[in-house]
Amino acid sequence: MSDAAKNDLPRPKIKRMRWPVWLIWIVPIAAAIIAFIYYRDYRHEHAKEITIHFANAEGLKPGETVVSHLGVEIGAVSSLELSQDWKSTLVHVQLHRSAEDIAKQGTIFWIERAELSAQNISGLTTVISGPYIDCIPGRGQPASEFKGADEKPIILGPGLRMMVHSDRLQHVQRNSPIYFRGIQVGVVEKVELNQNASGVDIHLFINQRFRELVRASSKFWIEKGIDFSGGLFSGVKMNVESLRALISGGIAFATPDSKAAPAQDGSSFPLNDEMKEDWQKWKTDIPLPPETFDDQNAPGSQTSTGPKKVE
Amino acid sequence: MSETPSSTAIASCHTCGLAHSMPPLEPGKVALCTRCGSRISKRTRGSLHLTAALSLAALILYVPANVFPILRMEIYGARTENTVWQGCQRLYHDGDWFIAAVVFLASIFIPLVKLLGLFMLVFTSWLHLRSGKRWRMWTFKFIDTIGRWAMLDVFVVAVLVSLVKLRRLATIMPGKGLFAFCCVVVLTLLASACFDPRLIWNRSEDSH
Numbered sequence: 053m054s055d056a057a058k059n060d061l062p063r064p065k066i067k068r069m070r071w072p073v074w075l076i077w078i079v080p081i082a083a084a085i086i087a088f089i090y091y092r093d094y095r096h097e098h099a100k101e102i103t104i105h106f107a108n109a110e111g112l113k114p115g116e117t118v119v120s121h122l123g124v125e126i127g128a129v130s131s132l133e134l135s136q137d138w139k140s141t142l143v144h145v146q147l148h149r150s151a152e153d154i155a156k157q158g159t160i161f162w163i164e165r166a167e168l169s170a171q172n173i174s175g176l177t178t179v180i181s182g183p184y185i186d187c188i189p190g191r192g193q194p195a196s197e198f199k200g201a202d203e204k205p206i207i208l209g210p211g212l213r214m215m216v217h218s219d220r221l222q223h224v225q226r227n228s229p230i231y232f233r234g235i236q237v238g239v240v241e242k243v244e245l246n247q248n249a250s251g252v253d254i255h256l257f258i259n260q261r262f263r264e265l266v267r268a269s270s271k272f273w274i275e276k277g278i279d280f281s282g283g284l285f286s287g288v289k290m291n292v293e294s295l296r297a298l299i300s301g302g303i304a305f306a307t308p309d310s311k312a313a314p315a316q317d318g319s320s321f322p323l324n325d326e327m328k329e330d331w332q333k334w335k336t337d338i339p340l341p342p343e344t345f346d347d348q349n350a351p352g353s354q355t356s357t358g359p360k361k362v363e
Numbered sequence: 364m365s366e367t368p369s370s371t372a373i374a375s376c377h378t379c380g381l382a383h384s385m386p387p388l389e390p391g392k393v394a395l396c397t398r399c400g401s402r403i404s405k406r407t408r409g410s411l412h413l414t415a416a417l418s419l420a421a422l423i424l425y426v427p428a429n430v431f432p433i434l435r436m437e438i439y440g441a442r443t444e445n446t447v448w449q450g451c452q453r454l455y456h457d458g459d460w461f462i463a464a465v466v467f468l469a470s471i472f473i474p475l476v477k478l479l480g481l482f483m484l485v486f487t488s489w490l491h492l493r494s495g496k497r498w499r500m501w502t503f504k505f506i507d508t509i510g511r512w513a514m515l516d517v518f519v520v521a522v523l524v525s526l527v528k529l530r531r532l533a534t535i536m537p538g539k540g541l542f543a544f545c546c547v548v549v550l551t552l553l554a555s556a557c558f559d560p561r562l563i564w565n566r567s568e569d570s571h
Contacts (some may be wrong), residue, residue, distance in 0.1 A: 060413040061373060061384040061388065062381065062383055062384075062398075064374075064383045064385065064396060064397060066395075067393055067395055067411070068393075069392065076417070079416050079550070080416050080423060083419070083420035083421075083546070083550075086542075087427055090430075090543065094430075094431075115443070182443075243429075244545050304446065347391075
């Protein structure tokens with residue numbers, strides 16, 4: 053094409069570019085920042101890996117089963133494997149950064165599953181969602197290997213640990229409630245045969261707030277839950293302590309007055325089969341300490357959904 | 364090192380086709396069509412910058428897009444999170460190997476090929492490489508064609524999320540990786556749109 057023909061063509065408008073070209077390099081920088089945020093997020097969620105030994109890891113799924121404490125998710129199961137002797141399982145857990153301090157010596161992990169038994173109905177949400185791992189934080193040195201508990205520990209927090217003796221076990225099981233005037237003040241921690249098999253030792257736990265109620269003069273008896281007594285002329289008398297006691301039974305106690313010394317840890321009492329009428333008429337006059345936050349989480353309190361706090 | 368022809372050349376407007384005689388352009392200037400006002404010359408260094416920067420950004424975000432789950436399902440409280448790769452594996456194990464292959468190609472393979480191809484084009488143009496022009500042109504056409512099929516699953520997820528809102532029973536939520544995934548889609552689209560294929564030929568025309 054000749055130059056003359058070229059000059060016939062219109063000339064384009066020439067303008068300055070509104071933005072300098074190098075500004076586009078902000079985009080990859082922004083991308084790098086986003087990628088870094090992703091990475092930080094990842095680090096946040098995969099802060100610390102711990103291993104928990106469980107006798108049985110049935111129902112746990114890598115990537116799905118969560119570890120939670122007080123209902124807050126603090127980590128997730130990353131992988132499962134058998135121990136070398138094939139007798140237990142190793143559950144690897146990734147803890148979130150915010151919760152990595154929970155992994156300390158003394159921390160108790162257990163698998164929360166649905167429990168449907170006479171004395172307890174709990175963990176119903178896990179029927180659908182599958183089991184999860186719950187824990188109670190310990191206070192020792194940071195650790196990464198834990199031995200998981202077989203079942204949810206019952207007793208936690210400060211309180212009175214004592215024993216009652218009985219000839220045979222009836223109406224009482226692990227986790228049975230202990231009542232004072234119909235109010236639950238503790239639970240049965242453990243039930244076992246005594247050393248020469250002549251009777252049964254029932255280990256009791258009384259919440260710290262109520263420990264003053266147990267005096268050397270206190271009387272313990274079995275709360276059978278439902279009590280029928282009938283006579284030809286008196287009619288039928290039915291006595292029910294509480295629905296929970298109705299199903300699983302429990303232990304109740306009464307204290308005549310505050311003259312006797314408060315019971316010490318490890319002290320033991322006989323367990324009576326029956327309550328005597330006058331025990332119920334005792335007017336105990338023992339001041340209780342105010343309710344604290346720990347009490348709310350301790351077993352036996354009205355709001356309790358399970359023991360969660362450890363001291 | 365302006366890529367615009369040093370002598371006056373003829374360029375036609377992309378939009379309305381009007382031919383212009385192009386004077387040499389200084390860096391930082393653009394030529395606009397006298398008739399319709401659209402940009403005529405993209406043959407500036409800017410094209411290379413744009414493509415390189417956007418491709419780099421896409422490549423950076425390609426990593427979180429594939430590492431993090433893009434889909435999160437909760438059915439009765441049981442939840443699963445799936446990355447693209449896990450989704451492929453799952454599909455393959457379920458016997459849907461065809462769908463698995465489509466998802467793999469569309470979401471993992473093609474985006475990566477596209478990005479690497481763009482980098483190659485930018486780099487060779489920047490070096491003013493003379494050889495392999497036809498091959499590079501073919502690469503560009505290939506990238507342009509397959510590019511529109513890349514990362515279809517963003518749309519799949521979008522549809523799923525909006526459809527499956529059974530509330531309490533089952534929810535499908537976009538996972539963390541989806542944001543990065545979308546960014547990669549948009550960035551690769553822009554990057555390949557910004558690349559001016561004339562850059563492949565340009566230098567040789569300049570030199571003679």
